[in-house]
Amino acid sequence: MSSVLTIRVPEEVHQNLGSLAEMTGRSRSWLAMEAIKEYLEREQWQVSQIHEAIAEADAGDFASQEEVAAVFGKWTSRAG
Template identity: 50%
Template sequence: MGMMSMRLPDELSEQLSALADATGRSKSFLAGQAIRDFIERESWQISEITQAVREADAGDFASDAEVSEISAKWQTHAG
């Protein structure tokens, strides 16, 4: 298991301590979970963006008719 040290602003450190006390978890566990969640979310976004760039590079765009259909749908449901 890797080890890392980091500096946190006092307010964030206090919030982390309070959350650790309230949940019965260690600050390290909570920080690790937060980093894990962040990495999963960011990795998903990067994957989606990479796929969209590949599609764009291949010329795979929505047709004018598809865009008009979606636009009409949103305008109908908007209000």
């Protein structure tokens, strides 16, 4: 099942979408849908991670000094 979504975009975006559609043999609608899907997946993941981190912080679930030093040491030892 699908729904219709109408959006206004700057003329340059509309032209770029049309050009890409011609180059790829895809429709403008398909390209726009894929772009929206990818954006939503990325943003939903990021926002969920932020909410999870806030919940952990609110619960006092922080890394110990030893854990921080171990990670810091792991990455700084590779630089040299």
